[in-house]
Amino acid sequence: MLADAATHGRFPGRNEIEAVRRQGRSAAEQGVPVGRGVDLYLSAARRVWSGLPAVVRERDRSAVRAAAEAVLQVVDDAVAAFAEGHAEAGREMVRREETLRRELVEDLLRGDAHLSDLVERAEPFGLDLTRAHQVALAQPGKRLPSIAAATTSLERVVLDRFGDRDVLVATKEGWVVVIALADAMGAPPTSGGLGTTGDLGKIVYGELSRLKRGRPWRVAVGRAHPGAYGIARSYEEAREGLTMATRMQLDRPIVETRDLLTYRVLARDQPALVDLVHSVLSPLHNARGGALPLLDTLSAYFDCGCVATTTAMRLHLSVRAVTYRLDRVMALTGFDALDPAHRFTLQAAVLGARLLGWPERPLPEASTPVST
Numbered sequence: 001m002l003a004d005a006a007t008h009g010r011f012p013g014r015n016e017i018e019a020v021r022r023q024g025r026s027a028a029e030q031g032v033p034v035g036r037g038v039d040l041y042l043s044a045a046r047r048v049w050s051g052l053p054a055v056v057r058e059r060d061r062s063a064v065r066a067a068a069e070a071v072l073q074v075v076d077d078a079v080a081a082f083a084e085g086h087a088e089a090g091r092e093m094v095r096r097e098e099t100l101r102r103e104l105v106e107d108l109l110r111g112d113a114h115l116s117d118l119v120e121r122a123e124p125f126g127l128d129l130t131r132a133h134q135v136a137l138a139q140p141g142k143r144l145p146s147i148a149a150a151t152t153s154l155e156r157v158v159l160d161r162f163g164d165r166d167v168l169v170a171t172k173e174g175w176v177v178v179i180a181l182a183d184a185m186g187a188p189p190t191s192g193g194l195g196t197t198g199d200l201g202k203i204v205y206g207e208l209s210r211l212k213r214g215r216p217w218r219v220a221v222g223r224a225h226p227g228a229y230g231i232a233r234s235y236e237e238a239r240e241g242l243t244m245a246t247r248m249q250l251d252r253p254i255v256e257t258r259d260l261l262t263y264r265v266l267a268r269d270q271p272a273l274v275d276l277v278h279s280v281l282s283p284l285h286n287a288r289g290g291a292l293p294l295l296d297t298l299s300a301y302f303d304c305g306c307v308a309t310t311t312a313m314r315l316h317l318s319v320r321a322v323t324y325r326l327d328r329v330m331a332l333t334g335f336d337a338l339d340p341a342h343r344f345t346l347q348a349a350v351l352g353a354r355l356l357g358w359p360e361r362p363l364p365e366a367s368t369p370v371s372t
Contacts, residue, residue: 001078002048005070012074017081024085028093034086038079045075101125105170105177109135111232118228126166127179129228133166134187135235136200136221138176139242140214147171150211154178157207175242178204179231182224198224201254218245220255240264248354266352273352274363280349281358283332291359294332295350297325301337302347 004010027037049071104121107113119129127133144150154176155169166181180200187198201221208217220241222234241255244263252259266273284291297315301322304310308326312319326337335342356363 001074002071005074006067009070020078020081021085024082025089028086028089041079108231109235111229132182132224132226133231134182134222134224135238136178136204137238138204138217138219141216144214154207187224205254223257267355276349277352294325294329298350
């Protein structure tokens with residue numbers, strides 16, 4: 001192309017430029033940076049110039065100038081085509097990788113894919129499925145039109161800190177999902193015991209809280225479990241954590257599995273839970289204003305460590321109003337919140353009412369499972 005431009009002033013045709021564009025695509029697929037490819041084209045043009053047909057050097061000054069302009073134009077067109085092909089292939093590779101990543105995350109979180117297939121597909125993303133991993137889910141305070149910005153920001157911080165292996169950041173159902181190696185996050189490699197789940201929750205929450213949109217964020221972290229199917233188990237724990245924290249109106253931004261064990265025990269035996277709430281709290285319906293004000297007072301009272309003055313401040317009531325409501329609870333139910341022998345039953349019933357959504361929703365039949 002350079003020789004034709006220098007001797008005849010002919011510019012490359014569509015097929016020739018397309019061949020250069022294919023070279024750009026091939027370079028991208030082989031991992032050759034676009035700058036390196038462009039430099040090779042310019043270096044080749046400089047070397048070829050001295051070897052162009054002698055007729056170029058024998059012409060007058062204007063002919064040489066015209067030949068140089070034609071050669072530079074060819075170089076410009078070729079470099080542009082190379083860069084364009086490189087960019088096209090790069091975008092296709094990113095889209096393909098995102099698709100593979102999304103499909104891998106879906107299968108890992110479901111836990112129903114064939115093990116050997118999962119291991120093979122996870123290897124390019126740096127996940128060693130023979131080791132223990134844990135999952136963190138981050139939920140924005142309100143649903144975002146796009147959660148991509150949060151994912152990109154979090155992924156950059158996580159990868160800078162822990163490298164590009166054994167960490168995977170993705171999105172699912174409006175949540176940010178982080179799959180991380182347990183050892184790297186300081187979590188125990190097995191789910192035995194109720195120790196901390198490591199630093200994963202703090203890292204995710206700390207970075208997302210810097211963003212302007214989505215605050216306040218809530219992060220739930222599952223325990224570490226070994227193997228490919230351990231990721232699905234950790235995900236279910238984190239998902240249950242988000243659901244339970246919302247239902248129980250927990251104010252803590254980072255929820256760990258150990259924080260929810262009491263609620264899980266209560267929810268596990270629904271017939272007994274329904275019976276407890278009905279037997280202990282249903283008389284509150286007979287109070288003036290219904291059961292909800294008295295139930296809210298009990299909930300705040302227990303959350304405040306059974307201190308009436310602190311409860312009054314939280315509810316913006318007088319201490320006298322709080323003690324009056326507690327007396328009404330005793331008169332209606334027969335359980336005294338000030339009596340340690342009654343307190344546990346009342347508090348368990350209040351937690352059960354939260355789990356069941358009572359009194360906003362009627363109590364389910366004992367045979368109907370509680371949705372978590």
